[in-house]
Amino acid sequence: MVIQYKCPNCGADMSFDSESGHLSCPSCGRQDDIETFPEDNILRKFDPGEAKEYHCENCGAIILTEAETTATHCSFCGAAVLLADRLTGDLAPAKVIPFTISKEEAVAAFRKWTKNGRLTPRGFTSGDRIKKMTGMYVPFWLYDIDGKADVAALATRVRSYTRGDTIYTETDFYDVRREMDLSYLKVPADASEKMDDELMDKLEPYNYQELKDFRMPYLSGYLAEKYDYDDEALFSRVESKIVPYIDSYIGSTISGYSTVSYTNKQIQANKKNVYYTLFPVWMVYYDFENKEHTFAMNGQTGKVVGKPPISLFKVAAWFTGIAASAFAVMKVISFAVGGVFW
Amino acid sequence: MRELQVKWLLALCVLFIFIGVDGVTVSAAVDQRVYDNANLLNESEIAELEVVAAEHSEKHGTDFLFLTISDEEVFDIQDYMGDFFDAWAVENGQENAVLLSMNIATRDVYLAGFGTAETTLDNQRVDLVLDRILPEMQRGDYADAFHETVTTSSRYMEFRPGVNPESIFLKTWLHLAIALLLAGGVVGFMLYNSGGRVTTTPTTYFDDNNTRVTSKLDQFRNKTISRRKVPKKSSGGGGGFGGGGVTGGGRSFSGGGRKF
Ligand SMILES: [Zn+2]
Numbered sequence: 141m142v143i144q145y146k147c148p149n150c151g152a153d154m155s156f157d158s159e160s161g162h163l164s165c166p167s168c169g170r171q172d173d174i175e176t177f178p179e180d181n182i183l184r185k186f187d188p189g190e191a192k193e194y195h196c197e198n199c200g201a202i203i204l205t206e207a208e209t210t211a212t213h214c215s216f217c218g219a220a221v222l223l224a225d226r227l228t229g230d231l232a233p234a235k236v237i238p239f240t241i242s243k244e245e246a247v248a249a250f251r252k253w254t255k256n257g258r259l260t261p262r263g264f265t266s267g268d269r270i271k272k273m274t275g276m277y278v279p280f281w282l283y284d285i286d287g288k289a290d291v292a293a294l295a296t297r298v299r300s301y302t303r304g305d306t307i308y309t310e311t312d313f314y315d316v317r318r319e320m321d322l323s324y325l326k327v328p329a330d331a332s333e334k335m336d337d338e339l340m341d342k343l344e345p346y347n348y349q350e351l352k353d354f355r356m357p358y359l360s361g362y363l364a365e366k367y368d369y370d371d372e373a374l375f376s377r378v379e380s381k382i383v384p385y386i387d388s389y390i391g392s393t394i395s396g397y398s399t400v401s402y403t404n405k406q407i408q409a410n411k412k413n414v415y416y417t418l419f420p421v422w423m424v425y426y427d428f429e430n431k432e433h434t435f436a437m438n439g440q441t442g443k444v445v446g447k448p449p450i451s452l453f454k455v456a457a458w459f460t461g462i463a464a465s466a467f468a469v470m471k472v473i474s475f476a477v478g479g480v481f482w
Numbered sequence: 483m484r485e486l487q488v489k490w491l492l493a494l495c496v497l498f499i500f501i502g503v504d505g506v507t508v509s510a511a512v513d514q515r516v517y518d519n520a521n522l523l524n525e526s527e528i529a530e531l532e533v534v535a536a537e538h539s540e541k542h543g544t545d546f547l548f549l550t551i552s553d554e555e556v557f558d559i560q561d562y563m564g565d566f567f568d569a570w571a572v573e574n575g576q577e578n579a580v581l582l583s584m585n586i587a588t589r590d591v592y593l594a595g596f597g598t599a600e601t602t603l604d605n606q607r608v609d610l611v612l613d614r615i616l617p618e619m620q621r622g623d624y625a626d627a628f629h630e631t632v633t634t635s636s637r638y639m640e641f642r643p644g645v646n647p648e649s650i651f652l653k654t655w656l657h658l659a660i661a662l663l664l665a666g667g668v669v670g671f672m673l674y675n676s677g678g679r680v681t682t683t684p685t686t687y688f689d690d691n692n693t694r695v696t697s698k699l700d701q702f703r704n705k706t707i708s709r710r711k712v713p714k715k716s717s718g719g720g721g722g723f724g725g726g727g728v729t730g731g732g733r734s735f736s737g738g739g740r741k742f
């Protein structure tokens with residue numbers, strides 16, 4: 141099933157507007173609330189030959205998609221189309237964070253980011269080689285995690301004091317035990333095979349204040365994909381992600397000691413809830429020195445991640461500059477204190 | 483017009499003469515700094531030491547003097563060198579001096595700072611100099627020990643009074659090491675973060691309301707006590723003595739002595 145949102149005024153294809161959070165018409169400018177968009181203007185077309193190919197309602201062209209695609213554009217007329225059967229049933233997202241950064245804002249933010257690149261080559265920092273920018277909803281699983289931890293440790297408290305000409309060092313040993321309930325909410329893991337996990341992790345955090353119940357119109361005008369991995373398959377990845385958080389919490393519950401060495405540490409983490417969620421990401425394809433570099437931008441916060449090219453010259457210049465000025469500062473201080481430079 | 487020029491020239495000449503005279507007075511008056519009564523140095527060693535001493539004496543306006551004796555009767559080298567300096571100061575009209583005296587018969591060595599050197603080469607610095615020359619003294623390598631006395635004292639006297647000239651915080655190698663480490667750290671951090679920084683923290687997804695410690699135990703088990711003596715400030719080989727004083731002629735000085 142293909143879904144298109146037709147403008148009640150003029151019949152053009154509407155798409156989601158990141159600024160207003162409404163559906164907006166590119167021809168007449170009409171804005172419609174997503175919740176109250178008239179049912180009559182949602183064009184649902186069931187293709188008999190579905191699963192193999194979808195057709196654009198406007199021009200009848202075949203919509204070229206990959207197996208994961210859930211939202212795209214007609215490559216002939218440009219209409220925003222949603223592939224509804226890939227967004228329903230088991231594949232229906234529970235939540236979505238809509239784009240709040242428009243394409244223009246994304247371009248500006250990316251340019252600014254390249255300009256701030258202190259170690260990137262001069263040509264790169266001019267920031268005008270954006271080849272393509274794609275607004276994309278990336279599938280994530282968000283896990284509410286319940287857990288328990290039971291830790292035992294041997295801790296010491298050391299103090300020193302002097303009586304006469306003897307220094308006493310007293311070490312008190314303690315058996316420490318902590319049991320605790322743990323809870324973490326909406327820990328994300330990206331469920332798309334295509335997306336680099338490390339890159340996606342660095343895009344965090346998203347602001348969950350704007351986490352919305354999923355509605356299809358949010359996807360209109362963007363690319364979107366369905367998940368490749370289900371929540372079971374990704375749970376171990378989320379577990380490994382929160383273990384350092386749990387360790388840090390455990391550490392915070394044992395305080396006031398000189399040393400703590402754990403003798404037993406049992407952590408149990410279970411998923412309580414999972415939410416299939418779409419996060420907004422701007423993918424930036426950037427040409428530099430005949431190579432394409434890919435960057436990702438958080439479509440809600442504007443944070444940019446990705447490996448930029450590194451200029452050895454700038455690295456050397458920063459190194460020399462910092463070393464030389466630190467050396468000079470220390471020399472001035474030692475002159476002020478000792479009266480001698482060398 | 484011409485008269486004015488001549489006057490200027492004359493004034494300038496007078497000025498130069500004064501500067502010249504002023505610069506020379508300190509050292510010109512002194513023609514001997516090495517008094518090797520015990521004959522521990524040969525001719526060329528003495529000549530070389532005189533040159534080095536003269537050079538550094540001029541630099542600080544403080545004469546570097548050396549006195550060697552070989553006399554078992556002299557119990558207190560401090561008194562002996564005090565008497566020697568009282569006489570020397572009167573004879574040479576110079577009150578600022580660093581004086582290294584040694585008695586080869588009793589194996590005493592004493593380093594003193596008179597006049598301005600009492601502050602520029604205080605007791606602490608005297609001890610540092612002695613630490614450095616003592617191995618050479620023990621080896622009988624007096625020429626090198628004396629040479630090092632001049633260069634090391636002269637070096638220490640460049641530092642602000644009261645500052646420990648051997649303080650690690652004044653060492654160039656430390657400054658260089660810190661500068662390189664700092665630059666390496668900062669640039670490494672920049673490189674590491676060039677691809678975007680991880681900005682999630684342990685509290686990003688933390689649920690305050692449902693995370694809590696449900697049971698807690700801090701049970702004292704046992705204690706151990708270890709004792710050690712308060713470390714004494716160690717002084718270099720051979721017992722130290724002295725620490726400044728006043729000469730028979732009323733000249734106060736900083737100083738320190740050792741057996742070698
Ligand atoms: Zn319209």
Ligand SMILES: [Zn+2]
Pocket residue numbers: 196197198199200201214215216217218219
């Ligand atoms: Zn079309």
